[in-house]
Amino acid sequence: MLDDQDRRLLRQLQADPSLTTAALAARAGVSAPVAARRLEKLKAAGILRGVHRVIDWRALGYAVEVSLRITLDKTDPGAFDAFTAAARKVPEVTEIQTFLGRVDVRLSVIARDMAHWQQIYRARILALPHIAEIEALMRIATIKTDPGLPI
Structure with a gap:
């Protein structure tokens, strides 16, 4: 190609x-x-989809990044759509990924500090619909980030 x-x-x-x-x-x-x-x-051909500028959220004062692994209550057929629609409205959610398996969704969430994180978690994350289980992983360090492909 x-x-x-x-x-x-x-x-x-x-x-x-x-x-x-x-x-x-x-x-x-x-x-x-x-x-x-x-x-x-x-x-x-859809290989190039645009040129993007990358904003360093740490330079803007966001020092905390948390990865949330979320399992949804699957008894409601509309749970996934309702959850993702609500999660998109949380400004501090920078990424939403879906998975097959025990974990249904992963959210990346940024916060200025731990107090801000606690506020986001209590007021916005826990208010998201259809959460059956949630696990939070706090990022300590980034070892490798390379969005490029071996072309």
């Missing part, structure tokens, strides 16, 4: 998403028109 030119463009784009098409082309060893055409082709 991808040839060498596509891979070179994607590697350079992963390394620095802020590059202009001309700079990206130069680093990938292709002409700017070729780079532009190939990037459009990658977008049309």
Whole structure:
């Protein structure tokens, strides 16, 4: 599906998403028109879905991240949809993931400090519908974060 030119463009784009098409082309060893055409082709194929800026929430004063593993009460057929709709409305929830198995949903939640976390947990998390079981894991350190792919 991808040839060498596509891979070179994607590697350079992963390394620095802020590059202009001309700079990206130069680093990938292709002409700017070729780079532009190939990037459009990658977008049309759904491989490139956009360029994003990443905000460092720690730099904004959020020092606590908690991962919540949640098992839902499955006696209500609408439990999953009701839960996820409500969880999306909690501003401190940065990620919602679903799973097959004992754990149904994982939420990533950020807070400024432990007092703020306690407030979020009591007022917003415990108020979410259809929770049967909840387990909180507090992040201590990030060992590796690499959103890039081995292209």
